[in-house]
Amino acid sequence: MNIEQIDVDALRRLMMDQPEPWTTRAIALAVSLAFLGAVLNLVRRGRLREEYTPIWTVVAVGIMTLSVWSAGLRVITRMVGAWAPSSTLFFFGELFLLILCLNYAVRLSSLTLHVKLLAQEIAILRAERDGRRDARA
Amino acid sequence: MSPAAPALAVIPALNEASRIGAVIDGVRRAAEPVDVLVVDDGSEDDTAAQARVHGALVISHPFNLGYGAALQTGYKHAARAGYTCLVQLDADGQHDPADVRRLLQPIQAGRAEVVIGSRFAEARGYHMGVARTIGRTFFQRVLVACGGPRIADPTSGFQALARDAFLLCCEDFYPSDFPDVDVLLLMHRRGLRIVEVPVTMAQSPPGRIAMHAGLRAVYYPYKMLLSTFRSALAPKETP
Numbered sequence: 054m055n056i057e058q059i060d061v062d063a064l065r066r067l068m069m070d071q072p073e074p075w076t077t078r079a080i081a082l083a084v085s086l087a088f089l090g091a092v093l094n095l096v097r098r099g100r101l102r103e104e105y106t107p108i109w110t111v112v113a114v115g116i117m118t119l120s121v122w123s124a125g126l127r128v129i130t131r132m133v134g135a136w137a138p139s140s141t142l143f144f145f146g147e148l149f150l151l152i153l154c155l156n157y158a159v160r161l162s163s164l165t166l167h168v169k170l171l172a173q174e175i176a177i178l179r180a181e182r183d184g185r186r187d188a189r190a
Numbered sequence: 191m192s193p194a195a196p197a198l199a200v201i202p203a204l205n206e207a208s209r210i211g212a213v214i215d216g217v218r219r220a221a222e223p224v225d226v227l228v229v230d231d232g233s234e235d236d237t238a239a240q241a242r243v244h245g246a247l248v249i250s251h252p253f254n255l256g257y258g259a260a261l262q263t264g265y266k267h268a269a270r271a272g273y274t275c276l277v278q279l280d281a282d283g284q285h286d287p288a289d290v291r292r293l294l295q296p297i298q299a300g301r302a303e304v305v306i307g308s309r310f311a312e313a314r315g316y317h318m319g320v321a322r323t324i325g326r327t328f329f330q331r332v333l334v335a336c337g338g339p340r341i342a343d344p345t346s347g348f349q350a351l352a353r354d355a356f357l358l359c360c361e362d363f364y365p366s367d368f369p370d371v372d373v374l375l376l377m378h379r380r381g382l383r384i385v386e387v388p389v390t391m392a393q394s395p396p397g398r399i400a401m402h403a404g405l406r407a408v409y410y411p412y413k414m415l416l417s418t419f420r421s422a423l424a425p426k427e428t429p
Contacts, residue, residue: 169366172252173263176229177270180249 068137069130073123081120089113112149196274197224197294200264201246202257203281207235213279214244216287221277224290227267228281231260237281256366257347265356265364277350282394285348289389293350296385303355303382304374306341307348307389314390321407329371329414336422338375339384345370348389355382365417368410372417381427 092109095101119126123138130141199217203210214226228241232254241248249263261278268276275297279285289307296302309316318326326345334340351359358380359373378384 165366166362169255169259170362172255173259173266176249176251176263177267180247180267184247 065136069127073126073138078120078123081116085113085116085120088116108153196298197221198264198268198271198273198276199224199226199290200229200261200268200276200278201226201241201281202229202231202260202264202278203233203237203241204231204254204257204260205233205235205237206281207233207237207240209283210237210240210281211244213281213283213287214241214246216283217279217290218245220287221290221294224277224294225273227264229260229263231255231257258364258369259366261369262359262364262366265351265359268356269353269360273353275350275352276356279348284392284394286390286392289348289387290350292387293348293389296387297350297352301383302385303352304377304384305350306343306346306374306384306386307350307391308341308343308346308386309389309391310342311386312388314388316391317393325411328411329418332415332418333371333375336375336418337426338371338378341374341384342386344374346389346391348391352382358382363420368414371414372421375418375421376424379421379424379426 089110092101092106092113096103096106119142126138126141130136130138133141133144135141135144199221201210201213201217206213210228214228217224217226226246228238228246228248230238230241230248230250232251238248238250249267251260251263255263264276264278275294277290277293279287279290285307293305293307296305309318326343330341330344333344355377358377359369363376364373374384
């Protein structure tokens, strides 16, 4: 078949209309439930602070929603101009990870500064304390 | 602090137990009555103990924070203790304590807030490697291109600072690793007067790990360009 004979719009419609296999949806649902369970468990054990959980809860609920409501994913796919729902998922997944990494780098910068300030403060206070103790002796 | 000693010598030190004593003694001999502070930046040898034996006040970081952070700890101590000026020199003996007085003199005379001990203001036979010479020339030009002063030795760590200058360096912008051209540019933009004084500087002692060696030789120019760019955007104040 000549490549120029392919109707691109028809091909896109064909790809978009492919039904989502129930196994895919079941796996997505199971993974999102397990992920939400893991987040809650980490909070319960005190290894994840509550203020860091909203983003992960939103991710888990988002995957859960799209796994039971695949029409929603198709709507988003049409909106962004992608050809397949999986492409949309990968695109937003990568975008999310990129923003998350940048966010953590910002938090890390702030924590690094705080650690430095604390260490300097401890060192100066310790020297002042020793100086007072030597003066008394 | 000695009542007649308005100046503090800040010596950041990392694993310099074998050399720190000679540096402290040298400063005491050359510039009495300057107080001496050694900031031990998480040394694994007995640098702190040696410094105390030689009569210096010692502030020990609980762990290694970096050369810039060690200097900043010295500035913070100087700020709290009410010093009006300080001189900073390396603990490895590269900086000649005999120059301390000459470095402090322009500050005490009210002619400058920042004095740089320069290896190149006069020909004194200091030999810098090719890579470091290229780096120094490059950052010299970057400094001028960003509206900073023309400085023969912008990477010299042998400096004297007036109170206004070291108070500025107590702020959060001050780098933990390499305070160089970026800090000089910010000082200039904040209206601080910078002068150079020719000094004699020894070559780095053998066996010492260079601050800009290995991967840091790549990271240093990148980081310095970025922080110089940030300094260039700081609001300008007139002296």
